[in-house]
Amino acid sequence: MPTSDRPLPERSLDPQDWEAFRALSHRAVDDMVDWLRQRDDEPAWREVPDEVAEALSEPLAPGGETEEAIYADFLETVLPYSLGNTHPRFFGWVHGSGTPIGALSGFLAATMNANLGGRAQAPVLVERQVLDWARELFGFPSGSGGILLSGTSMATVVGLAVARHRATGGRDRVEGVQDMPRLVGYTSSEAHNSIAKAFELLGLGSDALREIPVDAEGGLDPEQLERAVREDRAAGHHPFAVVATVGSVNTGGFDDLETLRRVADRHDLWLHVDGAFGAAAQLSPRFAPILRGIDEVDSLAFDFHKWLQVPYDAGCVLIRDGELHRATFESRRDYLTSQESGAASGEPWFCDFGPELSRGFRALKVWFTLRHYGTERLGQMVERSCDQATRLGARVEAEAELELMAPVTLNVVCFRYRAPTASPEELDRLNREILIELHEQGLAVPSPTRVGGRFALRVCICNHRTGPEDIDALAEATLAIGQEVSGLVAV
Amino acid sequence: MPTSDRPLPERSLDPQDWEAFRALSHRAVDDMVDWLRQRDDEPAWREVPDEVAEALSEPLAPGGETEEAIYADFLETVLPYSLGNTHPRFFGWVHGSGTPIGALSGFLAATMNANLGGRAQAPVLVERQVLDWARELFGFPSGSGGILLSGTSMATVVGLAVARHRATGGRDRVEGVQDMPRLVGYTSSEAHNSIAKAFELLGLGSDALREIPVDAEGGLDPEQLERAVREDRAAGHHPFAVVATVGSVNTGGFDDLETLRRVADRHDLWLHVDGAFGAAAQLSPRFAPILRGIDEVDSLAFDFHKWLQVPYDAGCVLIRDGELHRATFESRRDYLTSQESGAASGEPWFCDFGPELSRGFRALKVWFTLRHYGTERLGQMVERSCDQATRLGARVEAEAELELMAPVTLNVVCFRYRAPTASPEELDRLNREILIELHEQGLAVPSPTRVGGRFALRVCICNHRTGPEDIDALAEATLAIGQEVSGLVAV
Numbered sequence: 001m002p003t004s005d006r007p008l009p010e011r012s013l014d015p016q017d018w019e020a021f022r023a024l025s026h027r028a029v030d031d032m033v034d035w036l037r038q039r040d041d042e043p044a045w046r047e048v049p050d051e052v053a054e055a056l057s058e059p060l061a062p063g064g065e066t067e068e069a070i071y072a073d074f075l076e077t078v079l080p081y082s083l084g085n086t087h088p089r090f091f092g093w094v095h096g097s098g099t100p101i102g103a104l105s106g107f108l109a110a111t112m113n114a115n116l117g118g119r120a121q122a123p124v125l126v127e128r129q130v131l132d133w134a135r136e137l138f139g140f141p142s143g144s145g146g147i148l149l150s151g152t153s154m155a156t157v158v159g160l161a162v163a164r165h166r167a168t169g170g171r172d173r174v175e176g177v178q179d180m181p182r183l184v185g186y187t188s189s190e191a192h193n194s195i196a197k198a199f200e201l202l203g204l205g206s207d208a209l210r211e212i213p214v215d216a217e218g219g220l221d222p223e224q225l226e227r228a229v230r231e232d233r234a235a236g237h238h239p240f241a242v243v244a245t246v247g248s249v250n251t252g253g254f255d256d257l258e259t260l261r262r263v264a265d266r267h268d269l270w271l272h273v274d275g276a277f278g279a280a281a282q283l284s285p286r287f288a289p290i291l292r293g294i295d296e297v298d299s300l301a302f303d304f305h306k307w308l309q310v311p312y313d314a315g316c317v318l319i320r321d322g323e324l325h326r327a328t329f330e331s332r333r334d335y336l337t338s339q340e341s342g343a344a345s346g347e348p349w350f351c352d353f354g355p356e357l358s359r360g361f362r363a364l365k366v367w368f369t370l371r372h373y374g375t376e377r378l379g380q381m382v383e384r385s386c387d388q389a390t391r392l393g394a395r396v397e398a399e400a401e402l403e404l405m406a407p408v409t410l411n412v413v414c415f416r417y418r419a420p421t422a423s424p425e426e427l428d429r430l431n432r433e434i435l436i437e438l439h440e441q442g443l444a445v446p447s448p449t450r451v452g453g454r455f456a457l458r459v460c461i462c463n464h465r466t467g468p469e470d471i472d473a474l475a476e477a478t479l480a481i482g483q484e485v486s487g488l489v490a491v
Numbered sequence: 492m493p494t495s496d497r498p499l500p501e502r503s504l505d506p507q508d509w510e511a512f513r514a515l516s517h518r519a520v521d522d523m524v525d526w527l528r529q530r531d532d533e534p535a536w537r538e539v540p541d542e543v544a545e546a547l548s549e550p551l552a553p554g555g556e557t558e559e560a561i562y563a564d565f566l567e568t569v570l571p572y573s574l575g576n577t578h579p580r581f582f583g584w585v586h587g588s589g590t591p592i593g594a595l596s597g598f599l600a601a602t603m604n605a606n607l608g609g610r611a612q613a614p615v616l617v618e619r620q621v622l623d624w625a626r627e628l629f630g631f632p633s634g635s636g637g638i639l640l641s642g643t644s645m646a647t648v649v650g651l652a653v654a655r656h657r658a659t660g661g662r663d664r665v666e667g668v669q670d671m672p673r674l675v676g677y678t679s680s681e682a683h684n685s686i687a688k689a690f691e692l693l694g695l696g697s698d699a700l701r702e703i704p705v706d707a708e709g710g711l712d713p714e715q716l717e718r719a720v721r722e723d724r725a726a727g728h729h730p731f732a733v734v735a736t737v738g739s740v741n742t743g744g745f746d747d748l749e750t751l752r753r754v755a756d757r758h759d760l761w762l763h764v765d766g767a768f769g770a771a772a773q774l775s776p777r778f779a780p781i782l783r784g785i786d787e788v789d790s791l792a793f794d795f796h797k798w799l800q801v802p803y804d805a806g807c808v809l810i811r812d813g814e815l816h817r818a819t820f821e822s823r824r825d826y827l828t829s830q831e832s833g834a835a836s837g838e839p840w841f842c843d844f845g846p847e848l849s850r851g852f853r854a855l856k857v858w859f860t861l862r863h864y865g866t867e868r869l870g871q872m873v874e875r876s877c878d879q880a881t882r883l884g885a886r887v888e889a890e891a892e893l894e895l896m897a898p899v900t901l902n903v904v905c906f907r908y909r910a911p912t913a914s915p916e917e918l919d920r921l922n923r924e925i926l927i928e929l930h931e932q933g934l935a936v937p938s939p940t941r942v943g944g945r946f947a948l949r950v951c952i953c954n955h956r957t958g959p960e961d962i963d964a965l966a967e968a969t970l971a972i973g974q975e976v977s978g979l980v981a982v
Binding site for chain 2: 011012013014015018021022024025026028029030032033035036037045047048052053056057058059060061062063064065066067070074077078079080081082083084085086088092093095096097098099100101102103104105106107108109110111112113114115116119120121122123125126128129132133136150151152153154157161164172173174175176177178179180182183192193194196197198199200201202203204205206207208249250303305306309311312313315329331332333334335336337339340341342343344355356357358359360361364365367368370371372373374375376377381384432435436438439440445447448449450451458464465467
């Protein structure tokens, strides 16, 4: 092994003792591999004890501490108190579980410490390659735009910023929107709150996002959409975008993209898709038909860190019109001019396709994950998640003391324990108590929601580690706790 | 070592052979430690060969590949072609170098795979602790708001979104800005283009950001600012924010925060600070006085991934009014309700303080970095960077064939090679050629810029590995290449 003969390592921040650092890193590998391998032996969640919370609010020691001491603290105060989304019985919210290869690629990326804003470097090519794979997967043309972002929230901000740029004829960047006709958009009443937050950030306001009711199939009702567009236009507003949802967060519902495309074309609307987790259905031959039309939308936002199991954070937006994408964000000053060759070459630069100039190398973990598992195995994993949801749905329907709160769609199950004589308010209280017991006993982590105004236990399986025995364990624990707790609740 | 008796690992995405994965991870540790240790033995930059670029544009194999094969490709096609910012003679743009402990913590964070949107988990406490350390460092009160983001670009978007929320009396979130008096802001002509991009994203438009000339000291001229505010108000506009720069990207200039605070108070303006790299001066007793008044600003955006050497990406915004910060972004729907206890507790949640709902665990690498080095050693590193800039400035002034293009401020040196008989255009061409030769020979990586309209070699030392011998090597290489190339240029 060659070693640098560079003198005086102590003047830099590099280790004084490289071999001690190497040994610590090897120890960390063993600890992390063991931890990942033994997730099932641990509770799905555990509360942070008071003394740990206190340790994690200490002031900073100005003189520094050894790597070993900090690592020991990490093992004691941080690692045991994760939310549990690496555990097979974590079903809460919409959380990916991550993978060992994803963890390792996080180490490689942090070592290279690449800034993906642009310039001539292989990491930029890795991100371009990942985006090409995404284009291929969703049927986007090769000239289309795209960029990795922290997640679907930011991807939706970028998609709608491009839509705004188109709607204003490119004037928004210089003039802003203040002196323009009111830009209004449309989404379903089941849409995620990140859509409204994007409208807020962009200066359009949440009032400018019309919530259209869903139809009998749970998708955005195209007739009511048409009516709303006509009314807005009659009122002098400027309808500019419709945001479709593929995989609604609460119940897993899907909008019909082909129908929405026709409506959007008729009214010159940008069609943006929130596919945060649901876009992963594209990998499954069984479920891909539910996404029919996704190759014809104007922009698609989705996450690699949810159902596709890339470690946090990694989202993506694809924009059909690559030139418009660039025109929305491109900005250079003297210190950002590029050259024909050398380190300052390598156009186009990613900083011209989004709001971030410095950008981490999240592309590497996507690259490792997609290459290692391939689309086939990831598609099978998606189907297996749905199989577990189906299993849970069937079990809930088979148990007199359990009931479904919404039809099972794809990977989402909303259900509750029921006690026939309990009032609606008592049932809410009872199920909230069951949820907290499931968490606090470390048995499983569903998340709380409301369906039709009533409290529900929500199970969203974006977890490659979940198997049938985990589903059965959840059902049995819910029944057992429900029976125990309902004895305590005034019914 | 206990092992899970969970059956059928092949059904999940976990390794079929955990010991093979462990062995690969140990190999990666050795490779990455060797790579970091030997940076000086490698060229500062090397071009991506055509065959590597081709390999990095292959389609995805649907059937997957082994971890070992992908890792081998990484070693061959990605790792050797970084931009060079881990190398001691990388001086381009404003890039941090990263550290070994930062790399290791990237592995730990990717293993835990925490989503920092909220909920009851230790990673949220780690981010709160890191933010408390930042508050302490910059003299922000304990109730102030703060959040980690991808970098200063996003941190400025968040800071200005809060400013906009205040200026509109909280109406912007629902109503947008379209029917309101025109919101205008102010910054110096030396400000970074991320400020204008933030105005664009927020729907205000870059025209609404007035560029105020700098005064003799290179800072935003307070008299011209006052005049501009009065003119805008007289024109019926609504002046709402001034954005100060501490560490201008091109020349390292600083605005006077105490003076700007007084002007802002007089005109009811929000005072936001872009401290992307310059805020790190706070850690140095020698340079902290240049930031006087930073404890009285309304919002401060800065990066941990630049001069503070945390691996990409990691930026931060602090907001003096924590309640206003939360009011700008808070948004919950049924699926995001929190509970008194269990996994869904742990208020406040970070998703209420920014545009992102899913958020990676970048706090961990900040936590490791700040704890290991402490403020003292990081402050010494900042001073050592400035010492290298001073050394380069002195060398440039001592050499007849080199000239400074701007006064050396802090860690930024803009200079060029000169040939007495060359025209301004010939000098531009000559220095561009020198830059590219420096890159292509792998000797050093300054970046290109223009100062006073003329091409300059820009050196920004945010690099803890840079020592005096690197500065001397750069000066000598510039002289040697300049002499060689100027013989080829028609002078």
